[in-house]
Amino acid sequence: MGLNTYFDRKHLEAHYATTEDYRQRSDSWETLAKNSISQWYAEQLKDLTFTEVLDAGAGLGRFSDAVARSKDVNITAIDISPEMVQATRQRVETLPGNHRFIQSAIEEAPFEPEAFDLILANLVLHHVPDIKVAFEKLATLVQPGGHVALLTADFDWMSELNRLQDHALLTLGFPFDGPALTAPGTNSFCEANIMRFVPASLMLVKKPWFDGTMVFPDVDAVLNFYTRTLRYKNIAQQIGDDSLKQAARELIEKYCLQDGELKVSSSVYQYVFKKL
Known part of the structure; x- marks a missing residue:
C-alpha cells in the first residue's frame, strides 16, 4: 500500500468517514504550535477584496470559519466526505452570510466558470488523482482579478x-526499499514542486511561510x-496488530531521552495566486 492510497477516492472516503482522527490532529496544529494557523491564514488575506468564497476540500471548516469571521462573505464549502461537509456546516452555517455545503470532489465541482472571487484549497491537492x-x-x-489561496506542505512535512515510522518498520523486518517505506504523499504537491x-x-503574488512546529507534552x-x-493507518492495517505502534513508542521514548x-x-x- 503506497502513494496511491493518498489519491484513491474510496480509500480517502473510508479514512475520513469519521471526523475524530482528523479533528484530533487538526486541533494539535492549533494548540501545540506557537501560533494559531487558522487566524494566521485569514490575516494573510485581509488586504484582498472578495465576497464569494469556495473552500475546496473544506475538511472540518477551520479555514472557512476563520475567513468568515474576518470579512463579510458567502462561503461555499465542498469535500468528498459527507462527514466533513457536515462538520463544516455545523461550524459555519450560523455565521453571517449565505453559505452552502456540498459533497463533491474538486474535479466535479458543480459550479459555473468564474463563480468565485476567492478559492481556498488547503492541504488537499496532494490527495487528488491528477x-x-x-x-x-x-x-x-x-474570476479574473480574483485569487486562489492554498496551503501546501514544506518538503518532507512532519x-x-x-x-x-521508517525506523520502526525496519526494526520490524520490512525491506528498506519496499513500498511501506514510500515517501509521504504530501511530497507529491509541496513547496519543492508546486510551481x-x-x-x-x-x-503568484505572495508566499508567506508558517512555522507550524508542534511541541508535544509527553510520549x-x-x-x-x-x-x-x-501513513500510519495504511501500514498498521496491513500488519493487523499493534506491533508498529509499540515499536514507535519505544523509538519516541528513545528520541525524547536523546533530545530532551x-x-x-x-x-x-500559503501560496496566493491572482487570476489574470
Missing part, C-alpha cells in the same frame, strides 16, 4: 514522524497524533 486537472478546475472557477502544476492563468501525546495519521523534547515540524506555505 493535480494539474484539479488545479486547472480551480482556476476556471475563480519529517520526524516519517523518520520514526510545476500552476495553471497558466494564475500568477502519549505524540503517539496519539501519530497513530491517527493516514518532543517536537514535530509541520511548516507550511
